[in-house]
Ligand code: FAD
């Protein structure tokens with residue numbers, strides 16, 4: 001009999017499996033309905049020999065020393081700082097908006113102090129800041145909001161920014177210096193041999209048994225186990241008792257071109273034009289040298305794999321109902337982007353699973369003390 005059945009083999013499930021197997025000496029069965037490990041961070045070499053991310057570009061960044069050191073047990077790293085340009089008014093300018101963005105866009109030569117004044121004169125007084133529209137209007141004003149945020153957000157979510165929590169656009173904060181990097185985290189790097197290789201290392205333990213092409217629904221009543229870790233969509237676990245939690249999906253369209261390079265940086269965003277939101281060139285992220293190059297276009301869509309929880313109050317209210325049910329179940333634990341309906345980056349999911357492992361272990365120890 002297995003001590004743990006883990007549904008989902010992405011970051012959330014793999015961290016739990018690794019910790020339970022090696023730190024807690026538990027026997028783990030980890031399953032995924034897909035034919036591969038790695039969840040949405042899965043990468044592979046395509047038919048041209050180029051390393052690509054099947055579910056869109058994944059760039060690792062974190063401020064957590066603990067998370068970085070934990071993952072460093074399973075991979076070496078390639079230092080990489082992501083740069084994104086936005087196609088606005090016929091020019092390519094850095095996003096997040098910074099001093100270079102504004103000077104290039106308007107042909108100005110402002111100092112940081114002058115840019116701060118510029119923003120202050122345009123920022124709208126909004127209190128409290130509740131929505132994704134509020135957060136942008138209250139920092140940069142309407143003109144820049146419409147050029148950089150409004151169209152992109154409507155494309156990505158099929159919602160107006162005023163219908164989304166502030167946390168969504170707050171992910172891309174404006175700067176008044178000349179820092180062109182997309183992220184400012186302390187640790188920014190890509191797994192040297194790719195994400196899938198890193199997952200292979202995490203899961204290679206005699207206590208871990210992996211079963212792919214296996215849906216939790218098909219085995220939940222047939223394989224004996226003591227505990228469940230569930231990292232799939234929480235509404236599916238409860239058979240949609242309180243209705244479906246909305247997710248946004250993406251249609252990823254890959255193209256391999258007979259040229260060494262396609263664009264000057266990792267990603268180009270299209271806030272206004274086109275039906276896709278962004279184009280990413282994988283070789284920029286991975287550092288691979290190859291005579292050809294592969295790019296991916298992201299077309300947001302309503303139906304398909306659940307990639308993005310949609311942060312807004314009414315969805316949180318549905319999730320809270322599921323969470324309340326989950327808390328009543330002994331020996332079933334939920335973690336991950338789908339399991340806890342949170343718009344989390346990879347490092348946040350790792351931290352969440354490390355914390356869950358700690359909690360489970362501590363609870364087990366205190367239970368054993370009571371029983372002795
Ligand atoms: P997932 O990776 O989704 O894994 C869940 C797994 O559960 C899946 O493999 C699924 O097949 C499986 N599953 C679901 N239901 C069942 C079932 N019934 N039975 C069996 N298996 C099941 N984060 C970053 O830090 N940096 C980035 O640059 C970045 N870019 C991203 C770009 C895109 C387009 C997307 C969609 C996400 C991006 N992320 C990024 C977020 C990152 O993908 C997530 O934080 C992370 O993959 C979440 O891990 P997880 O294990 O919670 O979920």
Ligand code: UDP
Nearest residue numbers: 095148149150152153156168169171172269
């Ligand atoms: N966003 C935008 N314009 C941009 C980039 C981002 O309006 O050029 C908004 C949009 O709502 C997006 C959110 O900010 O969904 C978060 O962007 P991020 O790049 O973090 O999205 P992810 O990489 O998670 O898809």
